[in-house]
Amino acid sequence: MIISINEMSEIPIYQQIRNQIVQGISDGRLSPGEQLPTVRGLAEEIGINSMTVNKAYSLLKQEGYIFADRRSGARVRKEFAVTKELSEKSRELLQQIISEAKVSGMTKEEFFEICGELYE
Known part of the structure; x- marks a missing residue:
């Protein structure tokens, strides 16, 4: 997955990462169960602090888009709660x-x- 960061944007970098992963899930570039890059790996790829990626992943996990554990890392959820509502x-x-x-x-x-x- 390629994440593109706009450093001139008013949107915080962790939010840009979160938004692009949600968009990737929505448009099918990220499949259910797909492995996401490690926090460290994505941070190095983008050239940012790993805490920023960790914050994005934590938000995605809290919102139910991904799950993570120490063994398999972060993955896209296989099923999503259908609420038919916007946050x-x-x-x-x-x-x-x-x-x-x-x-x-x-x-x-x-x-x-x-x-x-x-x-x-």
Whole structure:
């Protein structure tokens, strides 16, 4: 898995890692049960502190996207809880995106068209 970090982004690096792993799970680049790089290995590959990767993995584990143990390391969960709901944080982010779209003059239909393209 290739993680790309944008050091100029306002999004913390651990959050960028978390987001890219969730996106990889969503779009099929990461398969259920797939082994993730070790904390140390990913940190070296990206060129960041291993504590940053550990923080991302801890968050992913807490959110139920991965599981980890000392023997097999971190792996993508084979099954996910189907809640059909967004987390409060995701809802807040979506509200911000909608607000920016409205301010930019985008119609609801234009916004939904983009959402549909990205969802697929």
